[in-house]
Amino acid sequence: MTHVALDVLQTGPVAQEESSAPGRLAGVSRRAAAIRAIPSIGTYLGVLVATVGLILLVIAWGKTAGIAGNVALQIPYVISAGFTGVALVVVGLTIVNVDAKRSDARERTRQLTELRGLLAELRTTVEEDQ
Amino acid sequence: MSRPAWTRDPATPSLALFAGVVLTGFVAIGLGWRVAARTLLVAAQVPALVSGALGGLVLVTLGAGLASVQSSRRLAATERAETELLLDEAHALVQAFKARQS
Numbered sequence: 001m002t003h004v005a006l007d008v009l010q011t012g013p014v015a016q017e018e019s020s021a022p023g024r025l026a027g028v029s030r031r032a033a034a035i036r037a038i039p040s041i042g043t044y045l046g047v048l049v050a051t052v053g054l055i056l057l058v059i060a061w062g063k064t065a066g067i068a069g070n071v072a073l074q075i076p077y078v079i080s081a082g083f084t085g086v087a088l089v090v091v092g093l094t095i096v097n098v099d100a101k102r103s104d105a106r107e108r109t110r111q112l113t114e115l116r117g118l119l120a121e122l123r124t125t126v127e128e129d130q
Numbered sequence: 131m132s133r134p135a136w137t138r139d140p141a142t143p144s145l146a147l148f149a150g151v152v153l154t155g156f157v158a159i160g161l162g163w164r165v166a167a168r169t170l171l172v173a174a175q176v177p178a179l180v181s182g183a184l185g186g187l188v189l190v191t192l193g194a195g196l197a198s199v200q201s202s203r204r205l206a207a208t209e210r211a212e213t214e215l216l217l218d219e220a221h222a223l224v225q226a227f228k229a230r231q232s
Contacts, residue, residue, distance in 0.1 A: 070170075073170070087155060087190040
């Protein structure tokens with residue numbers, strides 16, 4: 001009886017979890033592919049992240065300018081909003097850079113594929129003429 | 131039971147590592163802020179500013195830069211593979227022409 005119960009414990013939920021795991025991964029993959037299919041989504045995302053960083057920098061400036069007399073109160077704002085803002089601008093620019101490069105590379109690869117297809121067609125024609 | 135394509139990409143582990151470096155940088159900035167906000171003594175805040183905030187910013191920049199380089203290399207590898215196929219096709223075409231002439 002105990003063995004049966006253990007078998008059920010081992011094969012039931014675990015087996016279900018294992019079988020649903022690839023499905024879940026495939027679902028995530030499908031969703032990621034659908035998001036990636038939106039044109040220039042990376043550029044928009046990067047610009048958004050960089051804009052959030054710039055807003056944080058403005059907030060840091062506003063807060064530190066408001067308490068001009070006390071450096072000890074300014075430093076936490078410099079760290080939390082200022083440095084985070086600069087870091088977000090860096091990340092945003094990187095996202096834009098990577099997306100632009102990927103877009104260019106995709107276009108070049110498409111051109112190469114098209115050229116290869118044309119060469120293959122030409123070769124087929126030459127071989128048929130023989 | 132095949133894995134999704136992105137998990138089979140050889141660049142995925144390194145890109146995940148660089149994303150982790152970027153996240154660690156943000157965490158370091160957060161820790162720097164936490165330490166600096168706890169005291170009103172500037173002499174105690176400056177080390178937190180340097181180690182937490184500057185260190186975190188360096189980690190974010192490093193992670194983002196490395197991710198950019200790795201991404202460029204991956205794209206270049208894809209293009210190289212496609213160029214290689216194109217050259218193979220051009221070679222086969224030349225052979226076909228030679229065979230036709232002979």
